[in-house]
Amino acid sequence: MKSHFLTIPYQSISQLPAISKECIEFLDNNQSLTLDEITNSFFSAFHTAKNKIIVSIDEGNNEVLNKLRCIEEGNYSSVSIYPEFNTVERKKKAFLFTGGGSQYPKMGKELYDNETVFREAIDRCAEIAMNYLEHDIRKVMFSGKTTKKGKLINRIDYMQMALFSYEYAMFSLWSSTGVKPDIVIGHSIGEIIASCVAGIFSLEDAIKLTCLSGQLVENYTKKGQMAVVQGEENVVRGFIKDYKTTIGIAVINSPLQTVISGELNNLKKVLNDLNKSGFETKILKISHAFHSPLMIPALEPYISLIKSIKIKTPSIKMVSCITGEEVDSKVLSIEYWIGHLINPVKFSKGFKKIKTYDIDTFIEVGPNPVLLGIIDEHPDFEADILQISSADMDEPCKFYNSIKKWIVEGGSVDDTSIYKDVIIDIEKFEDFFNNLSKIINTTESNENDALEVNCIKNNVQVRSIVKEEIGSILSIVDLENLPIQKPLKELGLNSIKALKLVKNLSKILHQNITVSNLFDYPTVTSLANFIVSDVNKKTVNVSRIQDKNTDSNVKQYIDEINNMSLDELELELEKELDLLGL
Incomplete structure (x- = not known):
């Protein structure tokens, strides 16, 4: 494989600074090691570890050391791929x-x-x-x-x-x-x-x-056109009922998304009617x-x-x-x-x-x-x-x-497919790996210590997470120019996306964030400020690595949303709106 990466094991996130320090000392004392030898040996030794992060390496040994120093300083999230789920063996x-x-x-x-x-x-x-x-x-x-x-x-x-x-x-x-x-x-x-x-x-x-x-x-x-409609199949059928020989339902992607397909001029009329009725539509790149x-x-x-x-x-x-x-x-x-x-x-x-x-x-x-x-x-x-x-x-x-994401989330790979034809002198690594094992197995693990950060770091991380999640859900690629003062509704946040956003943020930040919060704090800035102010009232895990001690109320809230049918989701949203008097 062209891409190089460093596999670093841990038992608790709090161990990563000490582990990185040990890695830096070893590499400083063994500067003759090639990048292939370093990455292959780490992968061979640790890719089956239950808990691990992976650091991508594009430029060489100096990059390895620089990124290890970031991890030593506690900034693992900025330089590595890390698990977002409770690490389990991926089976299906x-x-x-x-x-x-x-x-x-x-x-x-x-x-x-x-x-x-x-x-x-x-x-x-x-x-x-x-x-x-x-x-x-x-x-x-x-x-x-x-x-x-x-x-x-x-x-x-x-x-x-x-x-x-x-x-x-x-x-x-x-x-x-x-x-x-x-x-x-x-x-x-x-x-x-x-x-x-x-x-x-x-x-x-x-x-x-x-x-x-x-x-x-x-x-x-004949040439035709296809278009996505954010609407239920049965509702969309009502708009095309007069065009049975020229337009049809092409795809039912979800209960909320239907694709229609047909003759250009007639489809244009239907899309115009749909848009006037408040339905979002998008023409596909298909001729x-x-x-x-x-x-x-x-x-x-x-x-x-x-x-x-x-x-x-x-x-x-x-x-x-x-x-x-x-x-x-x-x-x-x-x-x-x-x-x-x-x-x-x-x-x-x-x-x-x-x-x-x-x-x-x-x-x-x-x-x-x-x-x-x-x-x-x-x-x-x-x-x-x-x-x-x-x-x-x-x-x-x-x-x-x-x-790499697959590996850190518990997926298995054929290790011979990742690094091939690299001869390693395992004796060079033996003492080093033993020292790492001692750190991992004997250091007292406080599962919360590396997950607790000071208020300044909370501000930066929470704002970044909120911005990233909103950008992801609304398909906004250019996060640097995300209009943070513009209401989320104007950016394209609908009811289902709102429920998804509060579910994701609740899971990541381990807080009970509700749809009503989105109405109280309708912009990126105001929502981030609200969450940060709530974060600073108590010690909160702002890592995307899940903790066994996740607040039970938050977990229950997320589970309830996950298990809701479409009708129940709509009812949940109506309750939120009623509480707000909207």
Whole structure:
């Protein structure tokens, strides 16, 4: 793996300064050690430790020492990846395969250049796809957005193959580290990729279906449009009832989010009506109206295509977004795959089904964490499930931090996949590791001492956490320019996002923060000031590492919100509003 990182174990966070000091002394006395030797030895010795932090290293040994000094001073959170959950062994993983609209120019380029497994998977896909596409999919994926070939990434036939290549390669990269799915689910084109890795299609047939189905849509159907509506399916259906031959429900992502798809002019009228009625809408980066009546002209040649492909039952458990149920022998039928072209994507139903398998981790393998974003706002989402994205447009190599996150949160990996071909003189490290073990096992552990910070540090940390959570929930990337005096409602905070915000802040800060607090303190500044003033009244854990002694009232409040149905969530919000007289 290209990325280097230092694995540091602990039993209590309060031990980290002493552990870091010991590490600094050892490295100062052994300056001939290479970065490979240091990081490999630490990883080999400590990656199975129950409690650990991971420090990313990009530049060399000096960076190791500088970051260790930060940890020695108590600033571990600024230089490391650390657990946000009670560290447990991660046992059941679901891989999520993203659909159309998540693509962007040059996605996967750095991983292609630096990771052999990723590159070989892309190359294999590209070679097969050359049987069906005029242009090499690698040129389409890795060219700039202003180039002739780069612009093809948004054309249906190339968009589908670009996403297939990327997600198949990312699946291969995760698998090479020993992180493999217990269950898979795919959204639209993602369903074909998920079906491939689950063994329903061979790679050759999956690529054939991906390329040729895209060409059928491109050649047989009219241009159309798809748009996300923040509204319930049944309500949205009322707005499209007069356009049955031109517009359809394309996707049900959640009880609160529906995607409509259809003819451009009619869809524009519907979106205008929805906006006038107060519904938020967003047009997707897709040139055709998938899962709508506009697909019908492609149906006959599509059926012939399906008949030419060999279909098997899955070898990995898979939940279908065509039916919303676990895939069974129905996957062998033509009718099942007709549904993939013209019927709605039932992601909300599929998500509810996948929850019944006691999944503790979601890993999205697409180039943007679209499905994690949908899940995060789903009323049935449980906050104790670990969510890991592989990349996003702003962080295309996020995989490196994601695998580290997986490790610190209790996930296991194949240790030989992380550092290969590095010969270590273990005797150099023997006394040092023994000294670390003494610190970890014999230092009196006060679980609260490193979690208690002075008021100045509380102010800085709490304000940062509030700002970060608000930015995350409202999808505001540029936190430096976040308008902190602007009401949160004007920034896009709706009722469900408000409940999610108070749930997250209550969990992170171990305080009972309610929706009514958001109305009393409606801006970033006022909310942060309120929380800080409350923090300073008592000793509070402002670390994102959970403590066994979390206040029971806060835990009960979070559990109540997590277990609420959509109707109960709305009732909870109404109660809060009644208390405020609003």
